[in-house]
Amino acid sequence: MHALIQGIILGILTAGVYALMASGQTLIFGIMKVVNLAQGAMVIFAAYLSYQLFASFGLDPFLAIPITTVVMFALGVAVEWCFLRPLRREDKAELSLLVTFAVALLLEGVMTVVWSTSVRSINTSYANSSWTIAGYQITLVRLWAFLLSLVALGVLYFILQRTGFGRAVRASVQNPESARLLGVRSEAISALGFGLGSATAAAAGSVYGLLYPFNSGSHYDLISRLLSIVLLGGLGSIGGAVIGAVIVSLSSAIVAATISPVWSEMTFFVVLLLVLIIRPRGLFGVASRGAI
């Protein structure tokens, strides 16, 4: 029982981080109808950036987030501009999937060249400190990561709900043609939206680097989880992404705590298949996208 509750605590704390990563992914899909397979690689890239800032200048990963956010935003805009914009509209959905996969490989290659494949981790002075409450251990880093993710999600929510840019984004998600007719510059929205989506990878990357050791190949593990979360919640729905993250991390943590860590690695896949059997478009997916 103790192990189960400890697993649930861990699962909820981890869910925050995954929710942040997945919200960027689902935002990009919502705006552009592009499934960004490079989201995992972007998170790892941001993790490397904050690793490097910490190793070279002693900058705390949490404080490095503004810097990495700017870098990741620029990277996202550049990727959209170079690789996604030239695609023709009729087969964009399919081709963009392959193009972002290639971008993921490109990033992996660059990271391998710059940082080699040896496993890195960000070892801050507080990396191993924890609180014990009623016999349950809460690692401080995880708690801070969780809170940070909540803040970042709040900022994202604010941008989408309360700013002119956010309104334009939501309009393009709901009906791209009408939005364009009403003067929304859809190309700029696409670029900025992709930038915003990859900017969420910055905060997520700092946190990921603090929580887990990583190398350039880690993005494969990450992307499969992210994709399951996003599909589970329904593509394009940020609320769905948060709930998907909670379901996936909770079920993984519970399986790890009660059955075996070996099986927790694929719990999310079983959950995903079960949801797809009942509801192919995901929990909160929009029906208007045909049968997906």
Place this chain on the structure above:
Amino acid sequence: MGAKAIGPARGAVFLLLVGSLPFVGVQHWVLNMLVFTLMYAAMSSAWNLVGGLAGYPSLGHAAFFGIGAYIEAIWFQHHSVVSGYEPFYLLPLVGIVGAVIGYPFALVAMRTRADVFAIVTITLLFVGQTLAFNLTGLTGGAQGLAIPPAPFSADSFERPYYLVLLLLLAIAMGVTWLTMRSKVGLSLSAVRADEDKAAAIGVHVGGVKMLTFCVSVGITAMVGGVWAAYESFIYPQFAFDPLITIGIVLMTFLGGRGTLWGPVLGAFVLELAQQYLAYTLGGNEYYLIAYALVFLVVMLLMPRGILPTLQARLRSRRRRRAMPDDPVAEPAPPPIGSAADYAVSIPAPNGSER
């Protein structure tokens, strides 16, 4: 394309030519390159059935490659290799097991379409890799599994693998050819154009999709089995390798998806170039960057692939020659991977996102 006999004749000449290469004193390193090329040609052709003809972009075919490789490897943990041909006798079983595993998976995955289908299948690939790493009792985990090497003479070591892979390629191409000329192919192109309408007019949508997927992954699993026997040592990260999926898809896209010869052409161009570069430059960390860049360039410059682009150009030139006075006679290029020469036009999908 005119006479009916031209297609099969062209295929037979190609297979005979390629098949004769190991017997005319081609050097070992070239043969080794060709073994990998045939491997990818067979898998791309098989992928083309699902990704090209049915329009379901699977990114999980490498999972079945890995499954095939591990079936071979696990079998020969308990059986011995005497003549060296035993791994080949096992192949039909490997193909059947691959298809049987693929069936329930496709039953769920094919409820989704296009991008979501791609995501579900690629997740299968990563889960397969995780399983291969973690089920140490069965797969040996990160230590990998060894298959006892075949006692073939060093002079002609590649020959049996080469020929078996060529046979698998012939099967994949034969299946494609037959599919494109049968009701199944017609149903598939209806599914690709607009699945809901196809189902509404009575196409047995579920059946043809499942059949195609199972055949496709069965062939892919058999290629994986041959690969395992050829390498004689397999590791999870190479058996379940995202780069294999990418290779298969990229080659099909490069050559032209939905065409009979496109995947083969793509594999011969890309895999030969890649193997040659690896031999001359040696594998280093820039390899991944170069590969990704090639991929991006192909996607951006030739999204329809070599063969459809050439065909469209030839057709427009022929038509221009037929009607020299009419400069506006440029016909609209056929849709990507139009199934051979069917004169059936399928209504364009309205508003449905495919």
